[in-house]
Amino acid sequence: MNENRKATIADVAREAGVSTATAGRVLGGYGYSSGEKRDLVLKAAEMLGYQPNQLARSLITGQTRTIGFVAGDIQSPFFAKILRGVSDVLDTQGFGLLITNSDEAVDGEVHSIRLLMEKQIDGLIISPCDTEGAKHLKKLAQTTPMVLIDRQVAGLDVDSVGVDNAGAAELCVRNLIDTGHERIGMVAELHSGPWKDVGSFVHMVRARGGEAGPMYPSWQRFMGYIRAHDAAGLPLDLSLIARVNSYSIEDTKIAAKQLLRQPNGPTVLFTTDGLMTEGTMAAIFETGLQMPEDISLIAFDDLDWMSFVRPGIDSIAQPRRKMGETAARMLIERIAGNDGPPRREMLPVRHNERGSVRDIRNARR
Amino acid sequence: MNENRKATIADVAREAGVSTATAGRVLGGYGYSSGEKRDLVLKAAEMLGYQPNQLARSLITGQTRTIGFVAGDIQSPFFAKILRGVSDVLDTQGFGLLITNSDEAVDGEVHSIRLLMEKQIDGLIISPCDTEGAKHLKKLAQTTPMVLIDRQVAGLDVDSVGVDNAGAAELCVRNLIDTGHERIGMVAELHSGPWKDVGSFVHMVRARGGEAGPMYPSWQRFMGYIRAHDAAGLPLDLSLIARVNSYSIEDTKIAAKQLLRQPNGPTVLFTTDGLMTEGTMAAIFETGLQMPEDISLIAFDDLDWMSFVRPGIDSIAQPRRKMGETAARMLIERIAGNDGPPRREMLPVRHNERGSVRDIRNARR
DNA sequence: TTTTGCTGTGAGAACGTTACCACACTTTGT
């Protein structure tokens, strides 16, 4: 046998003096085999340093024991933490994990998915970048198990994992109102959706009584903001909404600065995700305002540093790792054959109070 | 043809009225084919929604166009950023990316590698958790292209990407000395290596004139610390070295607190990586010390928040994304057949001054 | 005794591609 070539089942079989079928059964752990032959085969395999070739196995079984993950951007802590959860669960089940990023663009998403499908993944975890059309996802869902994470897609009935964005935001804003805040600013990347502008979105939400179909998390968080205002009878002032056009720190900083400088500005800022928070932090820093004396801040999504800066930053923490774990588990169940109705897992968030929100009930500034 | 089964080359060939060989040549883009037949095949493929099966292709070509990445922990910003760089380069070349984490343990590393090898990856990018033995890596390197990232392994001559840790740390500490600091604390997870204790490491470094073989980055950074002291004629005080036993924020915080509270403590802290920095930040925060009045801080590894906290944190920034990109490019070249001598890429770091280091030349506190 | 069922084994097909070869037809070079 050629020394520098990898040993195959046939090599092992020859060495052990059995048929390839028998060697295959022993090595692959299926079918029957006697203790005697088993020892023979195992010894031969050991001697030749046999390592199974998953490729060949997959080709015939139709299962690769590999799943794909399409993230917006894996370097963001949000996706990185989710990824870790996914990876942990997959690891215990002997699954591999192929990752790609869509960069939140449909093109990238389509490209990623094709690459993954060519590699014959058994299932897909994806954070879709479009909550409306996503024709490619609907088609794919018919043949491949799929779990959505963070976001849902209208008309795509598959498993999904996320949090109650609107509810969490509503509670958060209600708390702000309860502590005396009446001018609550929001910094959000409200990705252009089916709504022309922020105003028409408000209109839509009110028309539907605060409930609406799938939409981006940031829109859902905005919806919570609206509901809290309406419930408290506090009028909405859309000039307090800083809508960031591109998903970048720099643009966020600019938008937040503008918001902070405007006359009769907000007493508190609510940021809708980690990147918005970082941009806003930079804006506050550069504007020279003191937290929480001059401006309060509360952030959706918890980040490492929020607990050890001064003041600590109040936040709504999503269980990111658990989201990943849950998604992975759901997907594996689907791959194993579970064909029950789609489930929408809503994991609870945690509200962290750390001192960046000032109680201004007795202190008009 | 069965509708719900994926179309194969044979299906396309039948539909187009050509042989599977011809269809294969057109679809696979190899060998000769006439314009006429090509159109026929392409049309049939389009109609049947043909998607190639990489598995079958790989089985015969022996190339999967997939590479593996073994990180310490993908959720850490360090690895996440590197991963992004790797992913970007791979994407442009049509390569897939399988990830696993070793959790910095040899067991995990071995397990990860076996999983990856069974999936027949074409190459491996790894941040090895052992800089000494790593027998499994040496064996693997004979058959599989491999690039080391962040760390090197003694006796493993393969491509690697990293920064000049000792040099960067030395420059950093020299700057601290130049600004008047004489009691420079260090917070580091000095993973147990071939040295019994910190003292014998110092001895070894001096014996070798400040040069030594492969070791963990944190040890290299410590080496820079030693070299800067020796060059300036400043005596080393090992009581200023907080050696963290486990790689955890909590333990780091405890160790740093202890260092801060000891009599005749440091005027500045040098932290050797992101996690050390976070733990140290927490310690400073909880101790109630003011930065930079009471204590200065400079960190190895730059993190997002360092620019927008008060004061900004001075740091040594590694080009993490570029490290990933470089590693990926080197690996792809190896896979393509480059068998030149191993290269050790040393990328330049950036020193960020942001205000967390106080100049105490004229101000004894 | 005959049946039934379980255990164990090997030969060979199958998975979906590319590699290799044989062959035919064209073009080029002398």
Added chain:
DNA sequence: ACAAAGTGTGGTAACGTTCTCACAGCAAAA
């Protein structure tokens, strides 16, 4: 005009597994 080289095509053997059979032995059940 003839060889040599370049095109285009189809048949079929790989790649390394698992799957499907057929068949044999042996025990327990009828």
